[in-house]
Amino acid sequence: MMAEQPLNAKFVVEELEVGLRVPLKRDEIIAIDREVICDVVKELMESENGKTIREKAEALGKLARQVVHAKGGSSYEKLNDLIQCLCKPKDTKGNGP
Template identity: 50%
Template sequence: MGLGAGLVVPERDVEGEKIMTIDRGVICERVKELMEGEKERKVKERAQELGQLARHAVEKGGSRKKLDELIAQLTNNM
């Protein structure tokens, strides 16, 4: 799930070196978009989803435990 706050940063050549610059006003606008309104809600929802997934992965029977068991079985069979 993307948050739609991406930036297109143009490259320019300065003395043979590729330089990418962006106006601070553009960055400020994107940060405000993420901190206010609909995008803020989406960011918070996504953070909660990821938190739940992380908690489930480390709880008993979670995916981390199953992965540990698989690795143990594979290494014991070698």
């Protein structure tokens, strides 16, 4: 479960800019002091940078809900395509789903 965390952090923090990186020392992989976490949460909740991050995250959340729930959204349409494919009767020659 930890293998993808550096990639997730790079994507969320650097690409999408909707998160903050927790400062780590190289040897501090297992445990992080509560003060470090507290400082990052305070920055996220109280600073201008944190406000910008929260606004971006909210906008991305709205977009994600639209593509999943709204008719015409890409995820909505792909799920409908899958349902239609699975509901087709099986071809008697073995070519169907």
